[in-house]
Amino acid sequence: MSSDETVADRMAGAAAAPGSAKADPILVADGVRRSFGGLTAVDVGHLEVQRGTITALIGPNGAGKSTLFNLLTGFDRVDQGTWSFDGRRISGKRGHQVARAGMVRTFQLTKALTRLSVLDNMLLGATGQFGEGIAGAFLRPVWQRQERANTERALELLERFKLIAKRDDMAGSLSGGQRKLLEMARALMTDPDMIMLDEPMAGVNPALVQSLLGHITSLRDEGKTVLFVEHDMDVIMGISDWIVVLAQGQVIAEGRPSDIRSNQQVIDAYLGSPEEG
Amino acid sequence: MDILSILADSTRSAFGPVAAVYALAAIGLNLHFGYTGLLNFGQVGFMLVGAYGVGISVSVFQLPVLVGFGIGLLCALVLALLLGIPTLRLRADYLAITTIAAGEVIRLIYRADFVEPLTGGVFGMQNLASGFRRFNPFESSARYGFGDITYTGTHLWTMVVTWSLVLVMVGVVWLLMHSPWGRVIKGIREDEEAVRSLGKDVFTYKMQVLVLGGLIGALAGCMMAMHQAAIQPDQFKPQVTFFLWVILLLGGAGRVFGPVLGAMAFWFLMDFTDGVLRGMGSMGWLPFLDSPDYGALQLAFAGLMLVLLIVFRPQGLIGDRKEMLINVK
Amino acid sequence: MRTRFVTVLLALITAILVIPGQAATADEQGGEGLHGQITRPEDRDHGVEGIVISVFQGGDEIAAAETGPDGMWEVELPEPGEYRVVVDQESIPSEFAVRETALVVDGEAAVTVDAGDRRPLIVALIPADEAAGSGSPSPSESGEAEPSESGGETAAEGESLAAESVEGGFGERFAQLGVKGLIYGLVIAISAIGLSLIFGTTKMINFAHGDMVTFGAMVALLFSTGASGTGNALLALFLALAVAVALGAFLETRIGRTALLLGQWSAILLGVVAATVLGLMGDAVGWQVPLWGAAVIAVLLGAVLGAGMERYIWRPLRHRNVALIQMFIVSIGLALVLRHVILVVFGVGRSQYAGYQIQDLIDLGPISLPPRDLVIMGLSVLVLVAVACMLQFTRIGKAMRAVSDNRDLSESSGIDVDRVTLYVWGLGGGLAALGGVLYGLSEIVEYEMGFRLLLLMFAAVILGGLGTAYGAMVGGLAVGLVAMLSTLWFPSQLMQAWALALMILMLLFRPQGLLGRRERVG
Structure with missing residues (x-):
């Protein structure tokens, strides 16, 4: 396990200013723009996300956080802009291609596959399955070994996320918090380098929040990069290594939690500055 | 009215060749809607291109029946690609609109004058089944069966082949749905974005399903041509698709045996209501109706069945109601 | 709920069983037969009524049928075999003639019916003058009618909008x-x-x-x-429906739920009763x-x-x-x-709506x-x-x-x-x-x-x-x-x-x- 110091090392040298360069960025975006019928939802000049950290994306309602998320993960198409992941350009790729490149997302409104069992939900995340080809599907003996290995890994993850007792239940019968856990565990089944969580705490029973936070930090400690959107300031300040603030589609501030807390622009954006009404 | 003979007639058609053809086409629709959630309201279009594929090959180009089947299936493949490429990336309702329109437009094209040399226009084509009936092992005019429920040798041969195809397809669907491929497919039915976020190419999967279900529909069309030995464009009206939907929902969507049970139950019910209506008509109980109205009433009844099934028993005969109720989107 | 439904169904079936009646002549799926539809050459969605079709086996006429209003005809055959089908030339309207095909020659066709087959037989009509031109050589016309003419002008299904032929440059x-x-x-x-x-x-x-x-x-x-019976009944029903919907839309918040339901149901009930009465009166109230x-x-x-x-x-x-x-x-x-x-x-x-079909054209x-x-x-x-x-x-x-x-x-x-x-x-x-x-x-x-x-x-x-x-x-x-x-x-x-x-x-x-x-x- 890495200590906080090494995380701090990773962030060392990064200036607390919009578009600042990072030592070892895993995600680099340039000039990403998206507008809906004349209204510019996202207009990000330059953004880098440091590898192996927890980066939080915050901003007032309608700041374009979810839109940016959708754009970066290939779930929406940009008007212009490019971005690359781990050195490879992924702009313009579709959602599944981005996921295969190693950048996996979850959704604000949890998308548990309700009429599949919890275990099937997990197995769906496994990559490179021979039996997922239409011809391979008929060759049961060929994919059965792979299926057993995947099941083993899925059960381990379910154990870790405390869902093992529910393994054979329909995913639709889980509570909201359990669905969030399942979604996170399912994303991990793909063995991603970077995991993007869209409001992981929204609608979660407060008792489960601590355990979710624990899971997020342990992801970072395993060497994965986490980018997440969140509203709850206490949560963000507690676990993020780096914070990116979005307002009206633009990055208005970046920095460590301590930098952000004292940033006047951020306070204005959240409370509404007088000039902008 | 002789209720026993009506029951016997209904039972006969529940197992008859027509029920088998519809079961086959409904298996295709089950792949589309029951497992993948694709709203295909134009399954009849696939049946039509299948039937005409074999019909034109056999009667215009004098090709062997099996080659004709191959050509029918090829036509269905092309149709599926044409329908799928523009619509499968969009919301589900676009596919619904496109398929319902395409099914009807295909019928209008096949019955048009300028293709009459090929399709026979509004008159259709005849004498298609001799290549198929040559292999009939049964005595063609003898009757086989128990008691009142008998079939001629010709029908029995069609039944044997079609029900065998049904069983094979049931087996194929079972194998597919109990594989990782089937898991992805069912995942797409629940939420395709979630599946996409896990790195699966949803479009390709949906296309595979559209093609496969369409091919099964075309196979049903081919068997229809073999059964009737003649085809006509107007028997491929949109109500055929709607019958298939009733069959699917009656049997249970997303169940391997749903379409089979549904087809049997549906044709039993259709013949039963027809028999009862005619019986009541002949006794003078239906003063305001003429006998051509019975057919219309039956179709209205099928529509009503569709509505009532969705509202009161969405899981069909063999579905699991609890499973249906989980789905609160 | 379900048991009640089953009970009603069972009662219905028993009732039907005990009521004696002649056997319904439900046509058997297995029987042999011939059928078809005879349509107008210029509009193939429109049937021609009253054409007689007879079926001969050897020299004996064994069955005959006449086309209905939709042009449909059907004959039952006793057994599989060879038949000769004859279209009665007398019964064909004088403006039409039977089209000659490989199968149908001079209004007659020889067909083979397999066991259990219900075969369609195509009998197509063409305008009589064309038949005279292209068929048997008639003394008055030596030139051949262009075959493409007959096909080109047929209307699209139900599209009389397009059917009015448009001419000119x-x-x-x-x-x-x-x-x-x-x-x-x-x-x-x-x-x-x-x-x-x-x-x-x-x-x-x-x-x-x-x-x-x-x-x-x-x-x-x-x-x-x-409008007579049907129209009046329809009006009554829809009036009732309109009252019920309007009551719901405008009074929902003002009066109690029971009163509202009572009002709506009585409106519907009244409508149904009125519709029945008007329907039974039939032509008595015509307008x-x-x-x-x-x-x-x-x-x-x-x-x-x-x-x-x-x-x-x-x-x-x-x-x-x-x-x-x-x-x-x-x-x-x-x-x-x-x-x-x-x-x-x-x-x-x-x-078609009367009085709006044939009108003098206005030139613009x-x-x-x-x-x-x-x-x-x-x-x-x-x-x-x-x-x-x-x-x-x-x-x-x-x-x-x-x-x-x-x-x-x-x-x-x-x-x-x-x-x-x-x-x-x-x-x-x-x-x-x-x-x-x-x-x-x-x-x-x-x-x-x-x-x-x-x-x-x-x-x-x-x-x-x-x-x-x-x-x-x-x-x-x-x-x-x-x-x-x-x-x-x-x-x-x-x-x-x-x-x-x-x-x-x-x-x-x-x-x-x-x-x-x-x-x-x-």
């Missing part, structure tokens, strides 16, 4: 067809506004919309040709209005039909949280019910039009402008557009979404009925006309953008023009295919439609 035909396309487009636009608005407000595709169009056309036909009056009645009944469906089917389903896909299927089922109830009530006949430059087309155009434009003004300037119109744009947002900003939806359905139903009347003016009125129009309406709303009223107008015009102008170069039977092609192209390149906003659709 390319420019003239272009102008003439352009006007026809405009009219066609206006009719599509009027009918499709409701479809689009309903989609916008409820996200539901109303597959029954085409049959609401048919309903309008049929009702107008009924009242313009003389007739001119077509414009019948059109007004049709629009009103159409609005009641739409609002009634929303109030008693869709709203309860929405409140039960029935998923959208399930709703689509329900609407397909309703379409089937509506279409075939219309078929039973109004009959299979294909008729290169274009000549019957006055009715000018009326259709004027009226349609007027209605479209009125609807646009309503949507743009009135409170309820603005609310409709708001709900159509974003249902949740409208709800949270205090709009009574359910009520707006009710009005949208009423408006949509009324406009669909009006579209039906206008369509019927230039078309043959029959029970499937609306379904055919539905396909073009779909193309129109997708072209213009699903959910926008103005999009439906623009899309309707575009589809009408494309469909009509395509007949300049291509067979008229492909009209609908071109509309569909246009729709598919739009989906490929701009799925949100011409006027739709780009949103995440895939």
Whole structure:
């Protein structure tokens, strides 16, 4: 396990200013723009996300956080802009291609596959399955070994996320918090380098929040990069290594939690500055 | 009215060749809607291109029946690609609109004058089944069966082949749905974005399903041509698709045996209501109706069945109601 | 609930069992037979009645049949074997003759029927003069009739709009067809506004919309040709439905629930009783209005039909949280019910509004039009402008557009979404009925006309953008023009295919439609 110091090392040298360069960025975006019928939802000049950290994306309602998320993960198409992941350009790729490149997302409104069992939900995340080809599907003996290995890994993850007792239940019968856990565990089944969580705490029973936070930090400690959107300031300040603030589609501030807390622009954006009404 | 003979007639058609053809086409629709959630309201279009594929090959180009089947299936493949490429990336309702329109437009094209040399226009084509009936092992005019429920040798041969195809397809669907491929497919039915976020190419999967279900529909069309030995464009009206939907929902969507049970139950019910209506008509109980109205009433009844099934028993005969109720989107 | 149902069913079956009666002559699936349909050469959807067909085995006539009003005939055969089928030349109307084919020679055909076969036999008619030209050489005409002439002029299915042959040079035909396309487009636009608005407000595709169009056309036909039992009963029923819906819409908040239900049910009950009485009185209460009056009645009944469906089917389903896909299927089922109830009530006949079919043409430059087309155009434009003004300037119109744009947002900003939806359905139903009347003016009125129009309406709303009223107008015009102008170069039977092609192209390149906003659709 890495200590906080090494995380701090990773962030060392990064200036607390919009578009600042990072030592070892895993995600680099340039000039990403998206507008809906004349209204510019996202207009990000330059953004880098440091590898192996927890980066939080915050901003007032309608700041374009979810839109940016959708754009970066290939779930929406940009008007212009490019971005690359781990050195490879992924702009313009579709959602599944981005996921295969190693950048996996979850959704604000949890998308548990309700009429599949919890275990099937997990197995769906496994990559490179021979039996997922239409011809391979008929060759049961060929994919059965792979299926057993995947099941083993899925059960381990379910154990870790405390869902093992529910393994054979329909995913639709889980509570909201359990669905969030399942979604996170399912994303991990793909063995991603970077995991993007869209409001992981929204609608979660407060008792489960601590355990979710624990899971997020342990992801970072395993060497994965986490980018997440969140509203709850206490949560963000507690676990993020780096914070990116979005307002009206633009990055208005970046920095460590301590930098952000004292940033006047951020306070204005959240409370509404007088000039902008 | 002789209720026993009506029951016997209904039972006969529940197992008859027509029920088998519809079961086959409904298996295709089950792949589309029951497992993948694709709203295909134009399954009849696939049946039509299948039937005409074999019909034109056999009667215009004098090709062997099996080659004709191959050509029918090829036509269905092309149709599926044409329908799928523009619509499968969009919301589900676009596919619904496109398929319902395409099914009807295909019928209008096949019955048009300028293709009459090929399709026979509004008159259709005849004498298609001799290549198929040559292999009939049964005595063609003898009757086989128990008691009142008998079939001629010709029908029995069609039944044997079609029900065998049904069983094979049931087996194929079972194998597919109990594989990782089937898991992805069912995942797409629940939420395709979630599946996409896990790195699966949803479009390709949906296309595979559209093609496969369409091919099964075309196979049903081919068997229809073999059964009737003649085809006509107007028997491929949109109500055929709607019958298939009733069959699917009656049997249970997303169940391997749903379409089979549904087809049997549906044709039993259709013949039963027809028999009862005619019986009541002949006794003078239906003063305001003429006998051509019975057919219309039956179709209205099928529509009503569709509505009532969705509202009161969405899981069909063999579905699991609890499973249906989980789905609160 | 279920046990009660089963009990009723069992009781019914027992009742049928104990009542003695002659055996129903349900035709056996296994029997042999011959059947077919004899249609008019110029319009193959129109049967020819009264042609006699006899079947001989050896020298004996064993069966005979006469074609019905739809041109259908059927004979039962005793056994498989060789038969000779003879079409009685005497019974064929003098303007037609039997077409010679490989199978049918001189009105006779030899056919082989296999065991269990119910074979169709094609007997086609051609105009008598052509038969004389191409068949047996007649002394008066040595020249051969061009075979392509006979095929080229046949009408597309039910498209008498296109069937009126358009002659003259390319420019003239272009102008003439352009006007026809405009009219066609206006009719599509009027009918499709409701479809689009309903989609916008409820996200539901109303597959029954085409049959609401048919309903309008049929009702107008009924009242313009003389309403007796059926018409009066229909009026009574719809009046009751209208009262029930209106009571619900306006008094829901003012009077108690029980009183409301009581009022609604007594209205419906009264309506049913009145309908029965009026229906039984039949022709005793006969009356007739001119077509414009019948059109007004049709629009009103159409609005009641739409609002009634929303109030008693869709709203309860929405409140039960029935998923959208399930709703689509329900609407397909309703379409089937509506279409075939219309078929039973109004009959299979294909008729036209009296007095508007044959009119002197008015010449306007290169274009000549019957006055009715000018009326259709004027009226349609007027209605479209009125609807646009309503949507743009009135409170309820603005609310409709708001709900159509974003249902949740409208709800949270205090709009009574359910009520707006009710009005949208009423408006949509009324406009669909009006579209039906206008369509019927230039078309043959029959029970499937609306379904055919539905396909073009779909193309129109997708072209213009699903959910926008103005999009439906623009899309309707575009589809009408494309469909009509395509007949300049291509067979008229492909009209609908071109509309569909246009729709598919739009989906490929701009799925949100011409006027739709780009949103995440895939």
